[in-house]
Amino acid sequence: MDNMTLTLKLWRQKNANSKGAFETHTLAGVSEHMSFLEMLDVLNEQIINEGKEPFAFEHDCREGICGTCSLMINGYAHGPQQGTTTCQLHMRHFNDGDTVTIEPWRSQAFPVVKDLVVNRDAFDRIIQAGGYVSINTGQAQDGNAIAIEKEQAAGAFDAATCIGCGACVAACPNASAMLFTAAKVSHLAQLPQGEVEAAKRAQKMVAQHDQEGFGRCSNITACEAECPKGISVAHIARLNREYISASLGSETQVN
Amino acid sequence: MTGPEFKPAIDEYTLYIRITIKNMSLNGNVPPGPLGDKWTKYRSSMPLVAPNNKRRIEVIIVGTGLAGGAAAATLGELGYKVKVFTFHDSPRRAHSIAAQGGINAAKNYQNDGDSIYRLFYDTIKGGDYRSRESNVHRLAEVSVNIIDQAVAQGVPFAREYGGLLANRSFGGVQVSRTFYARGQTGQQLLLGAYQSLSRQVSLGNVTMYNRHEMVDLVIKDGKARGIITRNLLNGEIERHAAHAVVLGTGGYGNVFYLSTNAMNSNSSAAWRTVKRGAYMANPCYCQIHPTCIPVSGEYQSKLTLMSESLRNDGRVWVPKKLEDAKAIREGRMTGLDIAEDDRDYYLERRYPAFGNLVPRDVASRAAKVACDEGLGVSPSGLAVFLDFNAAIMRYGKSVAHSRGLNESDDKLVKKLGTEVIEEKYGNLFEMYEKITGENPYVRPMKIYPAIHYTMGGLWVDYNLQTNIPGLFATGEANFSDHGANRLGASALMQGLADGYFVLPYTIGTFLANEIRTPMIDADAPEFMQAEKDVKDRIDRLFAVKGKQSVESFHRRLGKIMWDYCGMSRNAEGLIKARKLIQELRDEFYRDVFVPGSNDEYNQELEKALRVADFLELGELMTVDALDRNESCGGHFREEYQTEEGEALRRDDEYAYVSAWEWNEGNPTLHKEDLIFENVELKTRSYK
Numbered sequence: 001m002d003n004m005t006l007t008l009k010l011w012r013q014k015n016a017n018s019k020g021a022f023e024t025h026t027l028a029g030v031s032e033h034m035s036f037l038e039m040l041d042v043l044n045e046q047i048i049n050e051g052k053e054p055f056a057f058e059h060d061c062r063e064g065i066c067g068t069c070s071l072m073i074n075g076y077a078h079g080p081q082q083g084t085t086t087c088q089l090h091m092r093h094f095n096d097g098d099t100v101t102i103e104p105w106r107s108q109a110f111p112v113v114k115d116l117v118v119n120r121d122a123f124d125r126i127i128q129a130g131g132y133v134s135i136n137t138g139q140a141q142d143g144n145a146i147a148i149e150k151e152q153a154a155g156a157f158d159a160a161t162c163i164g165c166g167a168c169v170a171a172c173p174n175a176s177a178m179l180f181t182a183a184k185v186s187h188l189a190q191l192p193q194g195e196v197e198a199a200k201r202a203q204k205m206v207a208q209h210d211q212e213g214f215g216r217c218s219n220i221t222a223c224e225a226e227c228p229k230g231i232s233v234a235h236i237a238r239l240n241r242e243y244i245s246a247s248l249g250s251e252t253q254v255n
Numbered sequence: 256m257t258g259p260e261f262k263p264a265i266d267e268y269t270l271y272i273r274i275t276i277k278n279m280s281l282n283g284n285v286p287p288g289p290l291g292d293k294w295t296k297y298r299s300s301m302p303l304v305a306p307n308n309k310r311r312i313e314v315i316i317v318g319t320g321l322a323g324g325a326a327a328a329t330l331g332e333l334g335y336k337v338k339v340f341t342f343h344d345s346p347r348r349a350h351s352i353a354a355q356g357g358i359n360a361a362k363n364y365q366n367d368g369d370s371i372y373r374l375f376y377d378t379i380k381g382g383d384y385r386s387r388e389s390n391v392h393r394l395a396e397v398s399v400n401i402i403d404q405a406v407a408q409g410v411p412f413a414r415e416y417g418g419l420l421a422n423r424s425f426g427g428v429q430v431s432r433t434f435y436a437r438g439q440t441g442q443q444l445l446l447g448a449y450q451s452l453s454r455q456v457s458l459g460n461v462t463m464y465n466r467h468e469m470v471d472l473v474i475k476d477g478k479a480r481g482i483i484t485r486n487l488l489n490g491e492i493e494r495h496a497a498h499a500v501v502l503g504t505g506g507y508g509n510v511f512y513l514s515t516n517a518m519n520s521n522s523s524a525a526w527r528t529v530k531r532g533a534y535m536a537n538p539c540y541c542q543i544h545p546t547c548i549p550v551s552g553e554y555q556s557k558l559t560l561m562s563e564s565l566r567n568d569g570r571v572w573v574p575k576k577l578e579d580a581k582a583i584r585e586g587r588m589t590g591l592d593i594a595e596d597d598r599d600y601y602l603e604r605r606y607p608a609f610g611n612l613v614p615r616d617v618a619s620r621a622a623k624v625a626c627d628e629g630l631g632v633s634p635s636g637l638a639v640f641l642d643f644n645a646a647i648m649r650y651g652k653s654v655a656h657s658r659g660l661n662e663s664d665d666k667l668v669k670k671l672g673t674e675v676i677e678e679k680y681g682n683l684f685e686m687y688e689k690i691t692g693e694n695p696y697v698r699p700m701k702i703y704p705a706i707h708y709t710m711g712g713l714w715v716d717y718n719l720q721t722n723i724p725g726l727f728a729t730g731e732a733n734f735s736d737h738g739a740n741r742l743g744a745s746a747l748m749q750g751l752a753d754g755y756f757v758l759p760y761t762i763g764t765f766l767a768n769e770i771r772t773p774m775i776d777a778d779a780p781e782f783m784q785a786e787k788d789v790k791d792r793i794d795r796l797f798a799v800k801g802k803q804s805v806e807s808f809h810r811r812l813g814k815i816m817w818d819y820c821g822m823s824r825n826a827e828g829l830i831k832a833r834k835l836i837q838e839l840r841d842e843f844y845r846d847v848f849v850p851g852s853n854d855e856y857n858q859e860l861e862k863a864l865r866v867a868d869f870l871e872l873g874e875l876m877t878v879d880a881l882d883r884n885e886s887c888g889g890h891f892r893e894e895y896q897t898e899e900g901e902a903l904r905r906d907d908e909y910a911y912v913s914a915w916e917w918n919e920g921n922p923t924l925h926k927e928d929l930i931f932e933n934v935e936l937k938t939r940s941y942k
């Protein structure tokens with residue numbers, strides 16, 4: 001349809017310290033070919049032309065790869081369409097007359113910056129805690145020195161496609177970031193280059209995860225269902241294995 | 256070989272074409288010696304900074320894409336005190352993340368005749384002989400180290416059944432040297448750099464400043480000594496000092512408004528240094544990528560690339576008959592209804608040697624020619640087909656054969672072939688379907704050229720140093736290596752080459768002389784003045800209190816650029832464009848509306864600062880395009896073409912790099928003569 005009219009309920013919040021509330025807007029002339037964010041662009045343009053302040057929302061690549069866009073849409077992280085980031089969601093999945101509720105990610109560890117924008121620095125700190133292979137530039141051997149089975153490389157790749165968007169946290173009733181953390185642990189643990197540090201890495205990253213105030217994982221698997229990249233909870237199992245082997249092997253036990 | 260010389264008419268326009276030309280050649284500081292030895296020799300004789308001194312030297316890096324991220328990690332490892340800035344909320348979000356198809360390296364793992372020299376030669380030729388030989392050769396040399404480095408970081412490149420690294424082909428070359436990680440190569444390489452950077456942050460060697468936008472450069476005693484940033488969370492204007500400043504801030508494709516670049520990519524970091532005296536080189540060299548999803552409506556703010564790797568297997572065509580094209584445009588027919596004999600696979604017809612894998616500039620212009628002739632296949636008339644049916648059937652047959660299944664069962668073959676295509680390009684096909692709502696496994700894709708990459712950028716010498724001592728530029732932000740046209744999968748290569756393997760050495764040539772320089776004082780008058788300049792600039796934008804949104808100005812600028820300085824250009828249009836841009840800029844400062852205030856998270860202000868800079872850079876691009884009375888690579892001047900409509904280069908007069916010094920209304924052109932000692936300048940042919 002080329003001319004839908006929608007009722008939009010959007011979250012307004014001036015900054016981290018102020019209280020937010022929903023604001024309702026009507027938007028006409030929505031085309032089914034628009035992406036969800038293009039629809040918001042049109043709304044913002046309309047608001048600016050009235051001399052008012054647009055809604056702040058984050059986005060960048062609009063190709064589903066940078067992980068910048070977020071938004072809870074009708075209660076679903078990245079909207080109801082599975083395996084899709086908000087920027088890749090298109091209006092053909094909505095109907096004329098729909099009411100659409102749009103909120104930021106809600107989690108203590110992701111404080112609201114403004115309106116629909118949250119701060120996800122906690123993810124950077126989890127990676128800084130150990131989400132890497134400890135190697136300096138120039139120390140590498142030839143790229144083909146170690147053969148890696150095609151399937152195994154593909155398994156590592158599946159975990160490595162995590163875009164760091166935070167939908168898993170937003171979807172989880174415990175606000176756990178275990179899927180994000182596990183994706184990195186699992187990606188590196190499946191490759192010979194990353195295997196060496198796997199157990200230590202799991203331990204350090206989980207410790208940071210907990211310190212950031214993310215909740216515990218209690219196997220609800222809502223994260224997997226709403227992850228736009230289809231990251232599987234099987235990676236959490238792998239993380240647990242690495243974590244346990246670290247706890248058994250190390251002198252400084254982490255609980 | 257000479258085309259008609261352009262003589263500006265003495266009319267109202269002359270006012271707008273003022274430039275000054277300096278005739279002394281700029282010095283690229285290329286080391287002496289034979290091409291193949293230059294880098295090795297130079298690197299081993301370069302002055303070094305001792306470890307104890309490195310700890311006392313501070314370096315600012317702006318940008319955390321492949322170039323900036325790799326440089327920051329490596330300089331941190333080497334022991335420098337590094338401060339890194341990005342306007343993104345995390346280093347991992349840099350635009351490099353979106354690169355799809357792959358990265359080149361002269362590994363010759365396929366034993367198909369590849370070599371460092373061949374990669375060098377392909378790049379020089381692909382760039383239409385408008386790049387510096389020595390830089391390109393160095394790039395080819397270090398390309399092999401990049402792959403090793405990435406594998407060691409845990410980048411999950413595609414592999415063959417035997418467990419070794421897989422390759423594919425990209426445009427403009429006849430070997431298979433492109434390494435890839437499905438259609439997400441940029442993502443995986445960037446995460447590798449990001450992880451190395453994160454490690455340096457955790458070790459305390461690098462301090463990371465997310466959501467900090469560089470809004471000015473500070474020069475003290477003739478050297479780049481710091482930057483002014485705006486903290487995007489609260490609007491605070493901050494002064495940061497260091498011994499040297501490195502930009503890895505990406506390209507300026509978004510001057511066109513619609514491009515494949517991420518929405519927030521912008522030219523302001525580089526342009527701010529130009530405003531402080533750095534030279535902008537070859538700004539008119541823009542790459543238009545032939546395979547993007549066509550524009551669908553006015554509301555559109557971003558175009559989506561379909562990776563060049565698709566041209567390995569996709570065949571580009573339009574209907575032969577005008578009436579068929581019309582029927583498709585009007586929805587009465589689809590591509591599937593057109594018989595094989597009624598299709599024009601125009602790339603295969605015009606360029607039999609390279610076929611669908613001609614370089615981007617050539618493929619883009621050919622698509623434009625087809626659509627200009629009325630053969631376009633989307634409602635707007637601006638689209639051609641990219642068809643995978645032949646590839647699906649070919650792969651399907653081969654799988655059926657190897658599994659001993661019935662090769663003449665079309666349905667089965669199609670299914671098997673579809674699986675192969677899905678494995679190779681699955682995420683791209685999925686993205687296409689999400690955006691267009693059409694299934695590309697069944698119907699041919701519709702594609703059209705769009706702005707994608709900018710070869711132009713800050714002028715740098717062999718050390719990647721700009722004309723301002725202490726200011727370096729890496730990755731897409733500089734002009735080096737790609738000449739007038741970049742080959743596919745070479746930007747990732749260049750960004751990582753600069754960041755991991757070139758800059759960390761060459762910056763030593765500057766820093767070795769700075770070991771006695773104490774920490775730079777960020778309260779020095781030069782810093783205070785720059786900070787004040789920024790605040791005044793911001794106040795000026797808020798003070799306009801006009802009626803039109805920032806976005807609307809950007810959109811209008813983009814249209815001028817695309818219409819007059821896009822896929823083909825001519826003198827008359829360029830002169831007109833320069834005038835239009837000047838007028839638009841005036842209007843911007845008279846009537847733009849920037850809501851909110853400075854001291855808060857304010858995306859409209861961020862955009863306004865960036866668009867203000869685009870409005871100057873856009874003008875310089877038209878000036879550069881007008882000066883270059885020839886066609887080369889991405890710069891196609893209608894006045895200069897061969898009888899077959901191919902680009903007509905004019906080496907006698909234009910084998911130089913145009914490095915522009917910006918003065919409003921009267922930019923100055925500095926030339927760097929390009930000297931070719933190792934390759935012979937030829938007319939590019941892909942026939």
Ligand SMILES: Cc1cc2nc3c(=O)[nH]c(=O)nc-3n(C[C@H](O)[C@H](O)[C@H](O)COP(=O)(O)OP(=O)(O)OC[C@H]3O[C@@H](n4cnc5c(N)ncnc54)[C@H](O)[C@@H]3O)c2cc1C
Nearest residue numbers: 318319320321322351355356357469505730731744746747
């Ligand atoms: C869709 C797409 C697909 C592509 N695919 C390929 C491919 O397959 N192969 C290939 O070789 N190339 C590809 N390219 C090109 C390639 O991705 C880019 O040229 C390359 O990644 C640029 O890297 P960079 O490090 O120079 O800059 P970027 O990755 O653009 O990074 C710029 C950085 O600078 C920061 N920055 C900019 N300005 C400021 C400022 N004022 N203050 C603070 N920070 C700032 C940004 O935050 C960011 O961190 C593709 C490009 C696109 C658009």
Ligand code: SF4
Nearest residue numbers: 162163165166168227
């Ligand atoms: S695991 Fe999925 S939902 Fe969580 S950050 Fe990664 S991509 Fe986003």
Ligand code: FES
Nearest residue numbers: 060062067069087
């Ligand atoms: S904007 Fe990049 S993933 Fe959505």
